[in-house]
Every structure is written in C-alpha cells, then in structure tokens.
Amino acid sequence: MSFTGAVKTYGAVRAVDGVDMRIAQGETVALLGRNGAGKSTAISLLLGLVQADEGTVELFGAAPERSVLAGRVGAMLQDSRAVPRVTVRELVSFVAGRYPAPMPVAQALELAGITDLAGRRVDRLSGGQTQRVRYAVALAGNPSLLVLDEPTAALDVEARRAFWRSMREYAGLGRTVLFSTHYLEEADAHADRIIVIDRGRVVADGTGEQLRRAAGGNLVSIDLDGRGTEGLTLLPGVRSMEVRGDRALLRTDDSDATVIALAELGAIRGLEVAPASLDDAFLALTAPEMEIV
Ligand SMILES: Nc1ncnc2c1ncn2[C@@H]1O[C@H](COP(=O)(O)OP(=O)(O)OP(=O)(O)O)[C@@H](O)[C@H]1O
Numbered sequence: 569m570s571f572t573g574a575v576k577t578y579g580a581v582r583a584v585d586g587v588d589m590r591i592a593q594g595e596t597v598a599l600l601g602r603n604g605a606g607k608s609t610a611i612s613l614l615l616g617l618v619q620a621d622e623g624t625v626e627l628f629g630a631a632p633e634r635s636v637l638a639g640r641v642g643a644m645l646q647d648s649r650a651v652p653r654v655t656v657r658e659l660v661s662f663v664a665g666r667y668p669a670p671m672p673v674a675q676a677l678e679l680a681g682i683t684d685l686a687g688r689r690v691d692r693l694s695g696g697q698t699q700r701v702r703y704a705v706a707l708a709g710n711p712s713l714l715v716l717d718e719p720t721a722a723l724d725v726e727a728r729r730a731f732w733r734s735m736r737e738y739a740g741l742g743r744t745v746l747f748s749t750h751y752l753e754e755a756d757a758h759a760d761r762i763i764v765i766d767r768g769r770v771v772a773d774g775t776g777e778q779l780r781r782a783a784g785g786n787l788v789s790i791d792l793d794g795r796g797t798e799g800l801t802l803l804p805g806v807r808s809m810e811v812r813g814d815r816a817l818l819r820t821d822d823s824d825a826t827v828i829a830l831a832e833l834g835a836i837r838g839l840e841v842a843p844a845s846l847d848d849a850f851l852a853l854t855a856p857e858m859e860i861v
Contacts (some may be wrong), residue, residue, distance in 0.1 A: 582767075592744075600764050601750070601765040616636055617637050639711070650838075666709070680700045687821070714739075719735070756846050771854065786820055787817055797809060806818045
C-alpha cells in the first residue's frame with residue numbers, strides 16, 4: 569500500500585496534506601494521531617471512499633477501489649450504521665458471501681468474540697457489542713489487508729484485550745493490518761511500526777523505540793519558583809521546553825550538560841531527570857505550538 573504526495577481537502581481544511589507512506593505485506597502498522605489529525609481521511613483514501621485531490625494512493629499496486637472490489641480488503645470504520653432487523657449471523661454471512669474466499673462465518677464470529685450474539689439483531693446491541701460485530705464484518709472476507717479505524721473505541725478493558733489477542737492472531741497469519749488509534753500504549757504494544765500523523769502530515773514513522781529516540785534522550789524538569797524561563801532553551805543540549813504550571817520541562821540530548829548549566833544558574837530546585845517516554849515523544853511531535861517554546 570502506498571501514498572505518494574496524497575492531499576485531500578475539505579473546503580479550507582487540508583485533512584490529508586501531502587502524505588507519503590508505504591506499508592509492506594505482513595506488517596502491522598498503527599496510524600497514531602490526535603482528534604482531527606487526518607487518520608480517518610487517510611483511511612478513506614486508502615479504501616477509495618474518497619479521491620485524492622493531488623498525489624496518488626495505491627493498494628496492492630492498483631487503484632484502491634479495484635483492490636477493494638477484488639475482495640482483498642476488510643475494513644472496520646467508525647461510522648458504519650447497523651442494518652436494521654438482521655441478525656449478527658445474517659449480516660456476517662451476507663458480507664462473507666460477497667468475498668471470493670471468505671472465512672467460515674463461525675470463525676469470524678469466534679475471532680470477534682461474538683459467537684453468543686449470533687442470533688441477536690444488530691440494531692439492538694450495545695456500543696461495544698456493535699464494535700465487535702464491525703470487527704467480525706471486517707474479518708468475514710478473510711482479507712489480505714485489514715483496516716481498522718479506532719477499533720477499540722467503546723470496548724471495555726476485557727473486550728479490548730480479547731480484541732488485541734484476536735488481531736495479533738490474524739496478523740500472525742501473514743496478513744497486513746493497519747489500525748488507527750489515539751492511544752500510544754496500543755500503538756506501541758500492538759504495531760510493528762507507528763506512523764504519527766498530525767494536521768494531515770506524517771510527522772514520524774518508525775518503531776516505538778525509534779520514536780522515543782527521535783523525541784530526544786531525556787527530560788530535565790525543574791521548579792521555576794516564579795523565575796522566568798528566559799535563556800533556558802539556550803542551555804547546552806536543550807532542544808525544546810514546555811511549561812506546566814510552575815515547572816519547566818526541558819527536552820535535552822545531553823542531560824549532564826543541561827543539569828550542570830542549570831546548577832550554574834542556581835536553578836535546580838525540584839530537579840528531576842527522566843528518560844523521554846513514548847508519551848513525551850508523541851507530545852513533542854504533535855503538541856500545539858503554543859505549548860512548545
Ligand atoms: N466530510 C468532511 N467534511 C469536512 N471536513 C471534514 C470531513 N471529514 C473530515 N474533515 C476534517 O478533516 C480533518 C481530519 O479529520 P479526520 O476525521 O480525518 O481526523 P481523525 O484523525 O480521524 O480524527 P478522530 O481521531 O477525531 O477521528 C478534521 O479537521 C475534520 O474536521
């Protein structure tokens with residue numbers, strides 16, 4: 569799957585703004601971003617549901633619509649509506665029947681953990697149950713590529729765990745999986761690679777470890793004690809600074825040099841040095857400019 573300079577605008581909003589990304593067969597990739605970052609729009613482009621204004625999007629070397637029509641893709645979208653009056657089994661069977669080589673319906677229901685809901689009407693289910701039905705629908709065609717837009721939204725802790733187990737089992741069969749999420753831990757724990765998207769652009773692409781490293785080695789934080797932050801970003805090693813209440817958090821590539829310089833300034837009250845976490849990396853990559861000095 570590839571995006572090359574893909575742009576999709578809605579009026580003045582550049583929802584996807586020049587995205588380049590590639591996903592190889594067999595990879596499990598997380599598309600990570602804040603609300604409105606452009607994840608769903610990127611997924612819509614990938615599925616051929618909307619067309620790029622500029623650039624190209626390809627799926628299995630062809631236009632997305634062709635690969636989708638050929639039954640190579642299964643998708644779980646955020647806003648798909650339940651069809652009234654049919655049962656879960658009827659819906660999953662119907663979808664499976666439209667694919668050239670579907671998985672047995674019982675297996676799709678089992679993988680989605682909804683065997684016990686098979687006879688229930690799909691329009692009378694809870695949010696979490698509906699989400700799992702959507703997952704079964706995505707699996708039904710036994711697709712080479714599984715695309716999941718915020719798959720764990722509305723799932724409770726146990727259902728979430730079961731979902732990830734099942735997704736990994738599916739990925740373990742050599743299938744490609746792309747899922748979007750707001751949750752760093754999910755991306756880190758369940759994807760081979762994380763693509764961070766912000767304001768329609770790819771701002772990072774790598775493993776969780778690579779993202780942590782890219783965000784800068786350490787965070788040095790101090791109490792400001794009412795003093796200003798002037799000059800702190802000029803200290804050795806410091807890449808950026810964030811102020812939270814009365815504390816300054818300095819992202820630094822050389823925490824020793826930063827701490828020595830802070831000591832020379834007499835500014836080491838409440839000093840803490842910690843390795844940058846994936847959370848820090850994500851915030852550094854996507855925080856609104858106002859928060860980063
Ligand atoms: N059909 C549409 N018409 C107009 N604007 C849209 C449309 N779809 C998306 N947008 C805008 O495009 C931007 C990206 O939205 P998108 O839904 O792709 O983000 P997202 O990362 O999936 O967000 P979320 O995590 O909240 O689902 C947002 O500013 C959104 O308001």
